[in-house]
């Protein structure tokens with residue numbers, strides 16, 4: 567099966583992430599397509615499924631031995647299909663393939679698989695391993711499981727980068743702040759402490775913090791930021807609310823770590839306490855996803871640029887990705903990593919497509935990269 571047919575088969579397999587959409591199909595069907603394709607192509611295929619219904623697949627093009635291993639990683643889950651007509655019926659128009667997941671990121675997965683197959687015909691010493699992983703759109707179960715089962719000397723995450731070479735992306739920290747007041751009948755102000763009003767001080771401090779973060783910038787990623795995402799509190803109109811909870815998201819730049827962000831929020835709450843003796847609040851961190859960056863002087867960056875220049879009219883632009891991706895986990899495991907993938911449009915949107923010419927160019931680039939790394 568060639569690239570376009572393989573991509574169409576991946577898009578046709580519903581793989582909506584069930585952690586995002588209750589009842590979502592999960593990765594079982596799409597993992598089956600990959601497993602079947604790999605065996606037919608003469609590649610080794612191993613299914614990982616620590617979490618039932620959430621399989622990932624490791625496809626290995628084994629080398630002759632003694633060479634370096636190149637890991638190609640892409641996620642096989644997608645977000646919801648709300649508002650889409652026939653999200654899982656791939657449609658080709660000109661050089662675009664439409665369908666849920668085509669761009670984010672079954673195009674990149676198909677390119678990686680074809681590249682592994684073609685690399686296997688070059689008689690390279692090292693292995694090319696494709697990790698087609700579950701659950702990137704939620705908790706990244708798949709990449710974490712894959713990293714417990716595979717080691718590599720270099721990695722490319724084939725998320726869509728418009729054929730640019732992404733060497734950094736932001737991280738994020740999700741936290742929750744809970745302000746505690748005292749409930750009382752609305753007619754008895756001397757007894758009540760309004761937790762929602764007290765949260766106002768937190769919101770003002772957050773706005774101030776976000777303004778100050780505008781000065782903290784990264785040449786490829788822009789500024790760090792914080793925003794309030796969700797707020798909840800109160801029981802009924804006639805009562806003072808005893809509780810108000812705020813969910814917030816801090817987008818982080820390389821160099822900003824989880825503990826530093828926790829301290830930032832703690833000192834924000836401390837300022838509220840200093841200003842108001844009745845202010846009572848606590849906070850907890852819900853999820854930390856690290857930012858990612860690889861030094862541009864690293865060998866892998868140069869090799870991908872060289873490989874791409876063999877395929878594209880000019881060397882790829884070095885860039886940062888605006889989204890978070892599994893690359894952070896792979897880099898944290900000590901494997902030099904970059905992102906390089908096709909162009910298109912509509913990640914998480916109603917109309918999604920990937921460029922077939924770009925997807926082909928990604929596959930060719932990855933083969934040229936494998937020839938350099940796994941020789």
Ligand SMILES: [Zn+2]
Nearest residue numbers: 641670671725
């Ligand atoms: Zn993605």
